[in-house]
Amino acid sequence: MVTTTANRLPNDGAENENQNIKVMRLGSFVDLDCIISIGCAGAILGEVLRMRSAQQIPEVPERAPIAVLQMFVLSDFMLITKDTLSSLQVFQSEIHPSTLVSGAATSGSGSKESLSVYGLFRPLAGTPQGRTKLQQIFVRPLVSLQIINERHRTIEVLLRADNTEALENLSRALQEIKDVRKPLEQLQKGADAQTGTAIDRGVWWSLARFSVRLLRLRDIVFELQHADNLTAVKKVIDTIPVGVMKDVGARIESIIDFDEAKASSRIAVKPNVSRELDDLKRKYHALDSFLNEVRSSMYQTLPDWACPHVTGCVFWPQLGFFTIVSLSPNGAPAYKGQGSDDEDWEVVFITGGNAYCKNCRMVELDAQWGDPYSDIVDLEIQILHALSCDVLQHSLALSRAADACGDLDCLVALARGAQKYGWTAPTMTEENIIAIKGGRHPLQELAVPSFIANDCSLEGGSIDSVHHPETTALIVTGPNHSGKSVYIKQVALIVYLAHLGSFVPADLATIGITDQILTRISTKESVSQNESAFGIDLRQAAFLVRHSTRRSLVLIDEFGKGTSADDGAGLMAGLIDHFTTLGPEAPRTLIATHCHEIFEGDYLLERPGLSLAHMNVRLDLAAAMEDQVVFLLRSRFRDLDARDVYDEAVREAQSDNARNFVVEFNFQEAHVAFDLNADEFGILLDQKPPEGIVRWINIWSPSTQRPSVERIGTHYGFSHRLQALMTSPAKRSPGKFRPAQTFDPSDIEVGLAPSETKALSPSEVPPQALEDVEVYQLVKETMNYTSIDYGRQFLCIGANWLHRRPAVGKPGHKKTLLPPKHWSWLTLCSDSVVLSLHEAPPYEQPDSTEWVLKYLDELNALSSTYFNLTAQKDSQATARLSRSATLLAKLSVFFLPISFMTSYFSVEIPDLVEHYTPKMYWICFAVIAGISFLSLFFFSRLLELLIDVLEGWSDSVWKRFFDKRDERDDH
Secondary structure, three states: OOOOOEOOOOOOOOOOOOOOHHHHHHHHHHOOHHHHHHHHHHHHHHHHHHHHHHHOOOOOOOOOOOOEEEEEOOOOEEEEOHHHHHHHHOOEEEEEEEEEEOOOOOOOOOEHHHHHHHHHHHHHHHHHHHHHHHHHHHHHEEEOHHHHHHHHHHHHHHOOHHHHHHHHOOOOOOOOOOOHHHHHHHHHOOOOOOOOOOHHOHHHHHHHHHHHHHHHHHHHOOOOOOOOOHHHHHHHHHHHHHHHHHHHHHHHHEEOOOOHHHHOOOOOOOOOOHHHHHHHHHHHOOOHHHHHHHHHHHHHHOOOHHHHHHEEEEEEOEEEEEEEEEOOOOEEEEOOOOOOOOOOOEEEEEEOOEEEEEEEEHHHHHHHHHHHHHHHHEEEEEEEHHHHHHHHHHHHHHHHHHHHHHHHHHHHHHHHHHHHHOOOOOEEEOEEEEEEEEEEOOOHHHOOOOOOEEEEEEEEEOOOOOOOOOEEEEEOOOOOOHHHHHHHHHHHHHHHHHOOOOEEEEOOOEEEEOOEEEEEOOOOOOOOOOOHHHHHHHHHHHHHHHHHOOOEEEEEEEOOOOOOHHHHHHHOOOOOOOOHHHHOOEEEEEOOOHHHHHHHHHEEEEEOOOEEEEEEEEEEEOHHHHHHHHHHHHHHEHHHHHHHHHHHHHHHHHHOOOOOEEEEEEEOOOEEEEEHHHHHHHHHHHHOOOOOOOOEEEEEHHOHHHHHHHHHHHHHHOOHHHHHHHOOOEEEEEOOOOOOOOOOOOOHHHHHOOOOOOOOHEEEEEEOOOOHHOOHHOOOOOEEEEEEEEEOOEEEEEEEEEEEEEEOOOOOOOOEEEOOOOOOEEEOOOOEEEEEOOOOOOOOOOHHHHHHHHHHHHHHHHHHHHHHHHHHHHHHHHHHHHHHHHHHHHHHOOOHHHHHHHHHOOOOHHHHHHOHHHHHHHHHHHHHHHHHHHHHHOOHHHHHHHOOOHHHHHHHHHHHHOOOOOOOOOO
């Protein structure tokens, strides 16, 4: 039984109380969930009463034999009851979902750990002994400041930046270390393998792997920086004897043959361990060939008709040698020794369609050979027993090393949990305070999308008469689901985790040593307990009142809700009155309540050490604002079928100030909106088009609307390259430009490549009548580069049109040439949305000669590039065609003998029948084929050289008689 103070049982009226009242009174003294402790105490009380009734104990009239009932708690541990662990959700098991497992939701095999504080850390422990030690730590919080600070310091060292890699290696190494206690227990029992495990993965394999991995773990521990003075690290280094581990591993590896064990399904001993064992194994393995010789010699003494029925000889361990005889159709042996020297063949057993018989020869073999297999097994058992005795001499060292690994694994799990969930190290002090900044509930923050951290400041009673605590009791009120219960639980969990030696979910925390955490939060009813829910609440409250000290943390949540509102408020007021009037013995108390009646009349507001807090509910105005924005956005869409709206839309689309538009349409209706910003696009994209509606989004000059394009691209998953292309700024007009070639009006029409002529100054350039430029002439110079991008939600086709278009202006406005860059993208999205983006050209430039020459030069350069690319592709195609023709020519030479052979067999010449025989034909065929091979492999280089010479001669002739190239193809 675990708790603190002594309580004297009242004498007046105790005999007249019924059983329920007695149980409730007893529950205020002791923790009724400690069933084993209560059973032990009951046995002692029963023995005392029995001895008293037998008059072995002298009666003292003025004093009862049992005067005091006192709970007991170890000095280094905090008192924490089962109700507290359940209310704070430290442990919470649930039935395992597997249909193969059944049972109650307990700690047995039929359950698993649910969402709980312990469940956060259990998967992070790698060893079985580490998980067991972790559970012990969670059940036994500490009050020893030295041990708590040592654990905090160990976690802090493990989480250092220079120990990141070592921590990962340490965690992986611990996952490979198993608990050695079970293999040692199996070894003491003489079992080779645990139940349900393979024979080659049994006791010896576990011990061998344990010793090797333990040495590797010891080496990894030395990699930790600034860990020389850590108790857990020292324990691992000191309790892992290197010599013992090497000796155990080497002994097992040198004796146990794991490969043969896997093949034979039994533990086997390696060769060269025992000479006698090796001789027996060689003798046993030679039995097959020996029995074949015995069968051959036996056939010489048997009648000829009996030989087919005697199929062979065999050796069975523990049964000996047998002669195998087939069965006749009636099920009897087909031969029993008739007509042989030994006619007395004894049928021992029949199985598998054969009879196994003993005869004189088999009896002689039994006497000569004995049972070699059993001899091998017996000798291996002796060797394994000797090995077991040697290993068991080090069982204590192995167990201590495993325990040290469990202790380290537990702290590694706490460190990894703190790293995973972003917890910080608390400051532990002997002062009776709780100061938390930015505290969070470790489970609640994982279950909700956003969690609001809260602070807490409490001080317990003090024997110092000068110091008066500001807040010993804090009453928290607020509406339902405002977080009152979560707040008081998170404070208790932070205090609890700090006393485990773990980091805590808070920005800063200073925790004073707490001797017990007492709660009145949850009520668990059961048909096995003859007690109402309100009775359980009263018993829990009475337990708090009797056992709380000034170093206790008391949590009360909605006490009194099991009765009428007035009575419940009165009970809550009385409980608050009790804890606020204890003075120096006042515990740190957190109370959550809905009973606002207790604050009427200013009854509690003037109590010293009492503070009030109210949980505010912050409305998420963003959602309401978003709905409002969506409504306002929908109001911007106008009916495109209306004539006035259509005319306005046309004027807006033709305007130079138009930026974008959105059209939502189907076969019956259409609505349009112009000039949306990035936020409006974001809200629009979050609202999918209605069923049967297509949404068309068109954007001009996407480089000037970068936020909108990026919002759309992020929504549909555009690549960074595609977004950069869409939002790249358009090309601006250059400054002064000096042409690199002469300018001729015909260049616009035919687009010749630039020639190497002397550059003229702008004054020497002949004027050009730009009015003569026709659109169809410029369309001929158009080039189209396309790109295709696709993702899970879109397919985008982009086109870069390089062209010259005359600007269409007002009457009398001179035509100018526009820049050559004009990107357009068409994107089909998965949610019935079509995107079109058009890069508007820059503003028209003045009719200057420099501007015209600049872009004519660029046009010629592009034309030349296109011609060069086309010529290169043509030359590559010509080269491939030439190589194919050469290969066909060579193959035709190779197939020439085949043609001769075909002609010979198709047309027979009478005059050559006697002289030109098939033999002579094949000789000729071989000669011609050989010549063909020589032509292919030895004269190929000569042919290539000849082709190169001919090509060079043709090029020189071409250059001599033709001074200029052919005009390129028009496109």
